[in-house]
Amino acid sequence: MSKIKFHPSEELLVNYVSGQLNAALAVVVGTHLDMCPRCRSVVHDIEVHLATRELHQTSPMAEPELAAMLESILASEAPMVAPKSAPEENIILESKSFKVPPSLGRHASRMGPWSKMPGGLWRAPLELNADERMHLIYMQENASVPEHTHRGSEATLVLDGVFSDEHDEYRDGDFIFLDATQQHTPHTTDESCLTLAFLDAPLHFTSGVARLLNPFSSLFFR
Amino acid sequence: MQVMPEKRNTRQYMSTVRREPQEMTPEHLGQLLAEVAKSRSRIAFGELFRHFAPRLQSFATRQFGNEQTAMDLVQETMTNVWHKAHLFSPEKGSPTTWIFTIARNIRFDILRKNKHRQNDVSAEDLWPVLSEEMSDSDEEFALDKNILLQEIGEYYLQLPDAQREVVEQIYIEGKSQQEVSDTLGIPLGTVKSRTRLALQKLRELISEQN
Ligand SMILES: [Zn+2]
Numbered sequence: 001m002s003k004i005k006f007h008p009s010e011e012l013l014v015n016y017v018s019g020q021l022n023a024a025l026a027v028v029v030g031t032h033l034d035m036c037p038r039c040r041s042v043v044h045d046i047e048v049h050l051a052t053r054e055l056h057q058t059s060p061m062a063e064p065e066l067a068a069m070l071e072s073i074l075a076s077e078a079p080m081v082a083p084k085s086a087p088e089e090n091i092i093l094e095s096k097s098f099k100v101p102p103s104l105g106r107h108a109s110r111m112g113p114w115s116k117m118p119g120g121l122w123r124a125p126l127e128l129n130a131d132e133r134m135h136l137i138y139m140q141e142n143a144s145v146p147e148h149t150h151r152g153s154e155a156t157l158v159l160d161g162v163f164s165d166e167h168d169e170y171r172d173g174d175f176i177f178l179d180a181t182q183q184h185t186p187h188t189t190d191e192s193c194l195t196l197a198f199l200d201a202p203l204h205f206t207s208g209v210a211r212l213l214n215p216f217s218s219l220f221f222r
Numbered sequence: 223m224q225v226m227p228e229k230r231n232t233r234q235y236m237s238t239v240r241r242e243p244q245e246m247t248p249e250h251l252g253q254l255l256a257e258v259a260k261s262r263s264r265i266a267f268g269e270l271f272r273h274f275a276p277r278l279q280s281f282a283t284r285q286f287g288n289e290q291t292a293m294d295l296v297q298e299t300m301t302n303v304w305h306k307a308h309l310f311s312p313e314k315g316s317p318t319t320w321i322f323t324i325a326r327n328i329r330f331d332i333l334r335k336n337k338h339r340q341n342d343v344s345a346e347d348l349w350p351v352l353s354e355e356m357s358d359s360d361e362e363f364a365l366d367k368n369i370l371l372q373e374i375g376e377y378y379l380q381l382p383d384a385q386r387e388v389v390e391q392i393y394i395e396g397k398s399q400q401e402v403s404d405t406l407g408i409p410l411g412t413v414k415s416r417t418r419l420a421l422q423k424l425r426e427l428i429s430e431q432n
Contacts, residue, residue: 019330019345026348048315051322058276059283059292069297070271074264078305078397106347129339 004036004173008155010046012177013039017046024132027107028155028175028198034101035173091194093122093138098160098194111136119143120188126196134198139163144187152200154178156186161193246273251317252310259307262404267304270317275300278325285329295332299325306352308400323351377427378420385420388413 008016008029015021016029033040087105090097093114100108112125114136120143127133139145139161156176163170165184170176178184251273257266275296282292302324310320327345334342346353378389391402399417403410 017326019326019349023343023348030348044315047319047323051316051319054281055274055277055318055322055325057280059280061276061279065293066272066275069275069293069300070268073271073297073301073304074267076301076304078395078401079301103348106350107343128343129341131339132343 004038004171004175005168006170006174006176007036007039008032008175008177010042013043014046014050017043017050022132022198022200023128024126024134025155025198025200027103027126027128028134028157028196030103031101031159031196032157032173032175034103036175091136093124093194100159104159104196114138119145121145134196137195137197139186139188139193139195141188141190141192143192144185146185152180154200155198157196159194159196161188162191163188163193163195248316248318252312255303255307255310255317258304259310259400267307270303271300274303274321278321281325282329286332291332295325295328298328302328302352305401308398309352320351323349327351377424380427381420381423385416385423388416389420389424392417 012021012029016026019026021029033043087102088108089099089105091100091104091108091111092098107126107128110126110128112127114122114124116122120140122138122140124136125133126136136159154177156170156178158170158172158174160172163186165186167184251270254263254266254270257263258270278296278299279292282295283289286292286295299321303321310317314320327349330345330348334344345351378386378393381389387406388402391397391405392399397405399410399413403413406413
């Protein structure tokens with residue numbers, strides 16, 4: 001596998017480990033972790049650090065309370081766990097099949113249908129619940145996303161292929177995080193690209209005809 | 223019966239000595255977890271409990287600002303430690319880290335339960351800590367997980383007793399293969415082969431019906 005150049009910030013990984021991220025963003029970060037041994041090792045260090053820090057102090061607990069809780073745990077039945085099906089390994093778009101990491105594959109059943117958008121783009125929603133969702137975005141060869149800014153932040157993970165913007169080129173495993181002040185124009189050339197994208201507010205298109213899309217951007221991208 | 227209480231007392235005495243923080247090394251905590259996993263040792267678990275419960279209580283009180291919810295987190299976390307100690311592996315990290323990740327997941331689920339969302343994700347979907355798929359690298363078992371409970375339906379009732387027992391415990395009670403082996407007092411290999419045979423039979427039964 002090619003070398004990953006772009007990684008989530010340490011702050012994002014700390015929020016991931018402590019369970020503070022929007023769940024959809026956590027899936028995007030988790031999928032990057034499946035692809036990135038470097039960040040897996042950073043996450044492990046963060047876990048050790050947080051565990052030591054968070055489980056350092058003790059709260060006094062009354063002896064009868066402690067003893068009663070211990071008794072009830074020892075007498076408890078094993079928690080019921082419905083067996084989980086193995087994560088889906090592939091995502092299908094028309095005749096193409098993409099192998100995806102388990103952190104994404106575990107949610108494949110929540111994926112909505114693909115819809116074709118202007119400019120050689122395909123998009124499928126993946127909804128964890130009414131408030132937390134992400135999208136799979138497929139850019140065919142020579143496709144482009146109109147220039148836009150975000151009212152919130154945008155996280156994009158390259159699952160397969162390559163895309164570029166005015167700053168750089170992004171390949172399998174690259175994780176790009178943009179805040180509301182940054183704008184960019186993603187496009188592909190002779191290779192197509194499948195990404196997983198998280199937005200915490202609708203896109204705002206800034207140029208040309210695409211501005212006409214603004215009233216609908218919530219339909220397109222959320 | 224004469225010997226046991228004496229042994230117990232010695233252990234309890236030792237555990238009060240060991241309760242000093244500097245004595246609770248990751249190695250010692252790991253040994254306790256291994257004893258719980260292997261022989262369901264209530265004494266080893268008691269020692270783990272007395273070490274971790276007040277720490278989890280402190281963590282959870284800071285998180286929730288509510289003592290009752292904090293106690294729920296302590297109880298739920300330590301219940302998982304009692305029943306799932308076999309999922310801990312020292313190669314992956316220290317006992318404190320493992321227990322912290324369990325508590326983190328339970329905190330996440332408690333916070334989301336209050337939102338009453340339908341079909342919401344659970345922490346285990348995001349950070350699998352207690353899922354067997356993480357600890358069991360056995361290829362065949364991984365394959366077997368493709369069979370869903372609803373697919374099994376009533377078919378499992380038609381299995382021979384020995385196979386049905388194993389399938390019930392794994393797919394209905396949610397036990398690991400190791401737990402089934404401990405409960406039934408049969409070797410792990412036998413559990414695996416019975417599961418395999420049962421699933422083979424189930425696949426036949428299901429395809430016959432369709
Ligand atoms: Zn990385």
